[in-house]
Amino acid sequence: MSAVTADSATQDHGHGANAGHGQTTNTGVSNTKLAVWAFLSSEALFFGSFISTYLLYRGRDTNFAAAGLIPEAYNPQDLFNIEFTSATSFILLMSSLTMVLALAALQRDDHRRFRIWIASTALFGLTFIAGQVYEFTEFYREGLQLGSGTFGGSFYVMTGLHGAHVTVGIFWLLSLYQRSLQGKLGSEKSEAVEVAGLYWHFVDIVWIVIFTVVYLVPYHK
Amino acid sequence: MTTLDPSSVLAQRQQRLARPTKATGWTSWLTTVDHKKIAILYGSTAMVFMVLGGVEALLIRLQLWRPNGTVLTAATYNQLFTMHGTTMVFLVGMPMAVAFGNYLLPLMIGARDVAFPRINMLGYWIFLLGGVFLYSSFFLGGAPNGGWFGYAPLTSMPMARGFLPSHGADFWAIGLIMLGIGSVTSAVNFIVTTLNMRAPGMTLLRMPVFVWMIFIIAMLTLFALPPVTAALIQVYMDRNFGTHFFDAAAGGDPLLYQHLFWLFGHPEVYILILPGMGIVSEILPVFSRKPLFGARVVVMSGIAIGFVGWGVWVHHMFATGVGPATTTGFGIATMAIAVPTGVKIFNWLGTVWGGAVRLTTAMLYSLGFIAMFTLGGLSGVMHSIVPSNGQQHDTYFVVAHFHYVLFGGLIFAIFGGFYYWWPKVFGHFLSEKMGKVGFWLLFVGFNLTFFPMHIVGLQGMPRRTYTYGTGHGWELMNQLETVGGFIIALAVLVFIVNVVASRKRNDLAGADPWDGRTLEWSIPSPVPVYNFLEVPEVHAFDDFWHRKYTEDEEGRLVRLPSGGSDAGEHPEGEHSDGSHIHLPSPSYWPLVFAFGLPMSGYGFVFKNWWLVGVGVAVLMFGLTAWLVEPDTAQDDHS
Amino acid sequence: MSTTTDLVIAEDHGAIVPVSTGAVEHAEGHSHPGPRQYVIIAVILVVITAIEVGMSYLEGDVDSNVLIAMLLGAAAIKFVLVVAWFMHLKTDSKILRRFFIMGLVGAILLFTVIFLTLHGMQNSYNFPTR
Numbered sequence: 005m006s007a008v009t010a011d012s013a014t015q016d017h018g019h020g021a022n023a024g025h026g027q028t029t030n031t032g033v034s035n036t037k038l039a040v041w042a043f044l045s046s047e048a049l050f051f052g053s054f055i056s057t058y059l060l061y062r063g064r065d066t067n068f069a070a071a072g073l074i075p076e077a078y079n080p081q082d083l084f085n086i087e088f089t090s091a092t093s094f095i096l097l098m099s100s101l102t103m104v105l106a107l108a109a110l111q112r113d114d115h116r117r118f119r120i121w122i123a124s125t126a127l128f129g130l131t132f133i134a135g136q137v138y139e140f141t142e143f144y145r146e147g148l149q150l151g152s153g154t155f156g157g158s159f160y161v162m163t164g165l166h167g168a169h170v171t172v173g174i175f176w177l178l179s180l181y182q183r184s185l186q187g188k189l190g191s192e193k194s195e196a197v198e199v200a201g202l203y204w205h206f207v208d209i210v211w212i213v214i215f216t217v218v219y220l221v222p223y224h225k
Numbered sequence: 226m227t228t229l230d231p232s233s234v235l236a237q238r239q240q241r242l243a244r245p246t247k248a249t250g251w252t253s254w255l256t257t258v259d260h261k262k263i264a265i266l267y268g269s270t271a272m273v274f275m276v277l278g279g280v281e282a283l284l285i286r287l288q289l290w291r292p293n294g295t296v297l298t299a300a301t302y303n304q305l306f307t308m309h310g311t312t313m314v315f316l317v318g319m320p321m322a323v324a325f326g327n328y329l330l331p332l333m334i335g336a337r338d339v340a341f342p343r344i345n346m347l348g349y350w351i352f353l354l355g356g357v358f359l360y361s362s363f364f365l366g367g368a369p370n371g372g373w374f375g376y377a378p379l380t381s382m383p384m385a386r387g388f389l390p391s392h393g394a395d396f397w398a399i400g401l402i403m404l405g406i407g408s409v410t411s412a413v414n415f416i417v418t419t420l421n422m423r424a425p426g427m428t429l430l431r432m433p434v435f436v437w438m439i440f441i442i443a444m445l446t447l448f449a450l451p452p453v454t455a456a457l458i459q460v461y462m463d464r465n466f467g468t469h470f471f472d473a474a475a476g477g478d479p480l481l482y483q484h485l486f487w488l489f490g491h492p493e494v495y496i497l498i499l500p501g502m503g504i505v506s507e508i509l510p511v512f513s514r515k516p517l518f519g520a521r522v523v524v525m526s527g528i529a530i531g532f533v534g535w536g537v538w539v540h541h542m543f544a545t546g547v548g549p550a551t552t553t554g555f556g557i558a559t560m561a562i563a564v565p566t567g568v569k570i571f572n573w574l575g576t577v578w579g580g581a582v583r584l585t586t587a588m589l590y591s592l593g594f595i596a597m598f599t600l601g602g603l604s605g606v607m608h609s610i611v612p613s614n615g616q617q618h619d620t621y622f623v624v625a626h627f628h629y630v631l632f633g634g635l636i637f638a639i640f641g642g643f644y645y646w647w648p649k650v651f652g653h654f655l656s657e658k659m660g661k662v663g664f665w666l667l668f669v670g671f672n673l674t675f676f677p678m679h680i681v682g683l684q685g686m687p688r689r690t691y692t693y694g695t696g697h698g699w700e701l702m703n704q705l706e707t708v709g710g711f712i713i714a715l716a717v718l719v720f721i722v723n724v725v726a727s728r729k730r731n732d733l734a735g736a737d738p739w740d741g742r743t744l745e746w747s748i749p750s751p752v753p754v755y756n757f758l759e760v761p762e763v764h765a766f767d768d769f770w771h772r773k774y775t776e777d778e779e780g781r782l783v784r785l786p787s788g789g790s791d792a793g794e795h796p797e798g799e800h801s802d803g804s805h806i807h808l809p810s811p812s813y814w815p816l817v818f819a820f821g822l823p824m825s826g827y828g829f830v831f832k833n834w835w836l837v838g839v840g841v842a843v844l845m846f847g848l849t850a851w852l853v854e855p856d857t858a859q860d861d862h863s
Numbered sequence: 864m865s866t867t868t869d870l871v872i873a874e875d876h877g878a879i880v881p882v883s884t885g886a887v888e889h890a891e892g893h894s895h896p897g898p899r900q901y902v903i904i905a906v907i908l909v910v911i912t913a914i915e916v917g918m919s920y921l922e923g924d925v926d927s928n929v930l931i932a933m934l935l936g937a938a939a940i941k942f943v944l945v946v947a948w949f950m951h952l953k954t955d956s957k958i959l960r961r962f963f964i965m966g967l968v969g970a971i972l973l974f975t976v977i978f979l980t981l982h983g984m985q986n987s988y989n990f991p992t993r
Contacts, residue, residue, distance in 0.1 A: 029421035033956045035340040038417045041959045045966025046409060046447045052970035053455030053485060057470065060481060060981060068476040090916045097912060097941075101905040104949050108898050150466045154476040157468025161458065175845070179852065198951075205949045209942050216938035220919040221931050420958065448969055484977045535973065539980065551980050 040199045044206045051210050054162040055217065063223060065153035074153050081223050083143055092135035093215045096170075099128035100208045103201045110184075113191045119184050122197070125204065126177040129170050136167045159218070166214060169207045176200050245811040256811035258342035261752055263349050264328035265650065270353055271320040277360070278312035279714060281305045286674075286710040289703050292695040302691040303370035304393065308359070310373030311397065314497065315404050316356045318631065319446075321639050322500035323348070323411050326439040328650060330415060332745035332752065333433045335424025335761045340417040342809040343851065344410050350819030351407030358823040359400040365830075367391035369400075372689065374490060377456075377471035377482035381463035395464060395830040398457040403822050405450045405457075412446035415439055424744075426763035430524070433743045433767075434517060437524045438503030441531040445492045445499075448535075453489035456482055465832060480545060487538035495534040497631055498598075499527060501638030502569060505591040508645050509573055511739050512588040513580025514782075516767055523572045526565035533562045543611055544618040552611045559609035566602055570595060585739075586660030590641030593668055597633025601626055604679065619689075622682025628675045640667070640720065647727075648734030652751040655727045663719040670712025677702035742770040755806040812854060818847030895951055904948045911937050 029035060069077035106121035140160070150157050180197055183189040189196065245256040254262060284305055288296045297305065331339055339345050362368045370393045371380040380397070382388040419440040423432070459470040460482070469475035471482050510517045517523060539547060539555040573595050582588065604626040608614050617623055640663075647655045681702045686693060693699055737746040744761060745752070747769045765771045774782045825840025827833070915937045921930060947953040952960050
C-alpha cells in the first residue's frame with residue numbers, strides 16, 4: 005500500500021494523536037480498525053434480523069398447534085438444558101478474557117504468553133462449537149427439526165449462523181497463532197490481533213444477547 | 226484439511242507463483258489494484274449488463290405491443306421482468322455508482338488510492354462473478370422469475386410445492402447474497418477512504434458534494450444490506466430445508482419478509498439516486514460558471530434524505546393492511562422526505578440561474594435530470610397519500626414513477642457524468658455532436674416510453690402483467706411505449722458508436738478542459754497511476770477554482786496569472802516520474818477468493834455439498850494467501 | 864493509566880497527511896487497560912451471568928415481567944462491559960463509538976417498529992377452533 009511517500013512524510017502531522025509510524029489518518033484511527041468497526045455495526049443489523057425473527061415467532065407454535073395447523077409445538081423450555089448451555093456460554097465469555105490477555109501479552113512482546121492465550125481462546129471457541137453440535141444433536145433426537153413450526157427454523161438458523169461466525173473466528177485465531185510461530189507477528193503488528201479480537205468479542209456479545217433472550221427469558225405456557 | 230496449515234505451503238507456492246507486476250496488457254487488468262482501472266472495469270461491466278437489461282426490457286415491450294401478444298410465453302416473460310429489475314438495480318445502478326465513486330473519490334479528496342485497494346478489486350470480482358452467476362441461470366433450468374423483490378411466500382415455497390418450479394429463486398437468493406457481500410466491501414472501503422484519506426485541509430465540509438453523496442450511500446449500503454441478506458437466507462432455507470419462516474400455514478409471516486426486504490429496498494432507492502444527485506451537483510456549477518448554490522444545504526439535504534430514508538419503507542406495503550397508525554406515520558415520513566429533495570432541486574435551479582450557461586452534452590443531461598427527476602419525485606409524493614396509494618399499487622403508474630426517478634434521474638446523470646469525466650479518464654473528448662443527438666434521442670425516447678405508463682397505470686393496467694385483453698383502451702399507449710423503448714435503444718447505440726468513434730478521433734482534452742472546480746482537474750488527463758505528484762493542500766470548497774480565479778473589487782472573476790493547472794509540468798526533483806511513490810502492488814488473491822463464492826453458490830443452488838466444500842476451500846485458500854501477502858512487494862518483512 | 868490522553872482525537876480537522884494503512888501495523892496511541900482490569904471485568908461478567916442463570920430459576924415465583932426486565936438489564940450490562948473494556952470502545956476514538964452506536968440504535972429502532980406493526984396485526988388472528 006502507498007505506505008509513506010517521501011513528500012507526505014515531511015508534512016506536518018498536526019493534532020498529536022497517533023503520529024508515530026507515519027500511519028496518520030484524518031480521524032486518528034487506523035484504516036483497518038475503522039473498517040472492522042464499520043463491518044461490525046453492519047453485522048449488528050444482520051444478527052438483529054435473525055434475533056427479531058426468532059422473537060417475532062416466539063411462542064407462536066403453541067397457538068398454531070392448539071388450532072391444529074401444525075402437528076406439534078415444541079416448548080423451548082422443555083428442550084433447553086440451561087445448565088449445559090450456561091456452561092458453554094461461560095466458556096465463550098471466558099474466551100473473551102483470554103483474547104484480551106493475548107493482546108496485552110503481544111503488546112508487551114511476551115510471545116510465549118501470547119501464544120498460550122490465543123490458543124486457549126481458540127480452544128474455548130472450539131469447546132463452545134462442540135457444545136453447540138452436541139446441543140443440536142440432542143434437540144434433533146428429541147424431534148426438533150428445521151421444519152418444526154417456526155421455532156425449529158428460527159432457532160437453528162439463528163444459532164447456527166452464530167456458530168458459523170465463531171468457526172470463522174477460530175480459523176482467524178489459528179492463523180494468528182501460526183504467524184506468531186513463524187515469528188511474523190511482532191508487537192508492532194498487534195493491531196492484527198486487536199481487530200481479530202474485536203470480531204471475537206462481537207461474536208461473544210451476540211451470544212450474550214442470544215443466551216439471555218432465547219434461553220433465560222421465561223416462555224409463557 | 227489444507228486449511229489448517231496453509232501458510233508454509235503458501236510461502237513455498239508464492240515463490241513459484243511470483244507476484245504479478247505487469248502494469249499493462251490484459252493480464253494487468255486481472256490483478257490490478259489501481260482504483261482507476263477498477264473503476265473502468267466496474268463501468269464497462271455495468272454497461273454490458275445495462276445492454277442485457279435493456280434487451281430484456283425491449284422483449285417485454287414487444288410482448289406488450291398489442292393485446293394478447295404471443296411474442297413470449299408467460300413463463301419467459303416472468304423471467305425477463307425479474308431479471309430486468311434485478312439487473313438494473315444490482316448489476317447496473319449500484320456498480321455504476323461504485324465505478325464513479327472509485328474513480329473520483331480518491332481524486333476529489335486528494336488521495337493516491339482508496340483505503341483498501343485489494344478489497345476494492347475483490348468487490349469488482351464479486352460483482353462480475355455474481356452477475357455471471359445470476360445470468361447462468363438462464364441455461365441451468367430457468368432464470369429467477371419471482372420479481373426483483375421476490376415476495377415470499379411465492380419465492381419461499383419449496384420447488385416441489387410448485388409455486389416457482391425452477392431453481393430460479395435459489396439463483397436469485399444466493400446471487401443477491403453474493404452481490405451484497407461485494408457491495409458491503411466497497412461500502413466499507415468508501416467510508417474509510419472518505420474519513421481517513423483526505424488531503425491536508427480537506428475538511429468534511431470542503432469535500433465536493435459528489436464525495437458526500439458517495440459517503441452517504443456507503444453508509445446506507447452498510448446498514449441496509451444485512452436485513453435483506455437475512456431475508457434471503459430465510460427464503461433459501463424455506464425453499465430447500467423445510468423451515469417455515471414465511472409459510473403462513475405453519476405460523477410464518479410473509480409480512481416479515483416484506484419488512485426485511487423493504488428495510489433494505491427503500492434505502493436502496495436512495496443508494497441508487499444519491500450518486501446521480503452528486504454527479505449533477507458537480508456538472509451544473511462548472512457549466513454555469515457559478516459555485517453550487519448553497520452547497521452545504523445540498524450536503525445537509527443529502528444527509529437528511531439518508532436518515533429519513535430509513536423511516537419510509539412501509540409505504541411499499543400500504544396495500545397489505547398494516548393498520549391506520551402505521552400507514553399514517555409512514556405516509557407523513559414519506560411526505561417529509563420530499564422536503565430535502567425539493568430543497569436540492571431549488572439549489573440546482575439556483576445554481577443555473579443567472580449563470581454563464583454552456584449547453585454541453587453533460588449540461589443537457591444534468592438539466593434533463595432535474596426535469597425528469599422532479600416529475601418522478603412528484604408522482605412519488607402521490608404514493609404517500611394512502612388512499613391514492615391503494616389505487617396505484619402494483620399498476621403501471623408505479624412503473625412510470627420509479628423509471629422517472631431511476632432512469633430519468635440516475636441514468637441521465639450517469640450519461641452526463643460520462644460526457645463530463647470522459648476526457649479525464651481517457652484523455653480525449655467524446656463527440657459533443659453525437660452526444661447531443663444521443664441526448665435528444667434518449668430524452669424523447671424516455672418520455673415516450675414512460676409517460677404513457679402513468680396513464681395506463683391510472684386506468685388500471687397492472688404491472689408485471691404478461692399480456693392484456695382488448696377493449697381496455699390500452700393499445701395506443703402501449704404501442705407508443707414500445708416505440709419509445711426502441712428509441713432509447715437507438716440512443717444507447719449512438720453512445721456506444723460515439724465511444725468507439727471518439728477513441729479513433731482522439732480529440733485530446735488536456736488537464737482541465739471544462740474549467741473545472743474540483744481537484745481531479747488539477748492533474749493530467751488521463752490520470753497518472755499515482756494520481757497526485759504532490760499531495761495537494763486544500764484551503765477552500767472548490768479549492769481548484771480558487772487557485773485559478775480571484776475576484777476584483779466589483780466581484781468580477783479575475784484569472785490568476787500563475788494559478789491553476791500544474792498538470793503536465795513536472796516539477797524538478799526526484800518525483801518527476803513518480804517513481805518514488807509507493808503504490809499498492811497487484812495481486813491474484815482477490816480473484817481467487819472471489820471464485821470461491823460462485824462455486825459454493827452453485828453448490829447451494831443444486832444442493833451439492835461437495836461443490837460447496839470446494840468453494841469454501843478456494844475461498845479460504847485465497848483469503849489465507851491474501852493475508853500472508855504484504856500490501857506492497859517492496860515492503861516485505863518491514 | 865493515561866486515559867485522558869486517549870481522548871485527543873484528530874477528527875474532522877483534516878489537516879493530516881493522507882496515508883493508507885491497510886497494513887496491520889500501528890499499535891500505539893490509545894493505551895489499553897491492563898490485564899488486571901481485564902480480569903476484574905471478567906469476574907464481574909461471571910458474577911452477572913451466575914445471577915442471570917439463578918434468576919431464570921425464579922420463574923413462577925417472581926412476576927414474569929419483572930424477571931424479564933431484570934434479565935434484559937443484566938444482559939445489557941454484560942454487553943456494555945464487553946464492548947467498553949474488551950473492545951476498548953471506552954478509551955478508543957469517538958468515531959468508532961459513533962459507528963457502533965449508530966448500528967445498534969438503528970437496529971433496535973427499526974426492529975421495534977417492525978414488531979409494533981406485526982404484533983398489532985397478530986392480535987387480530989382468528990384461530991379456527993376444533
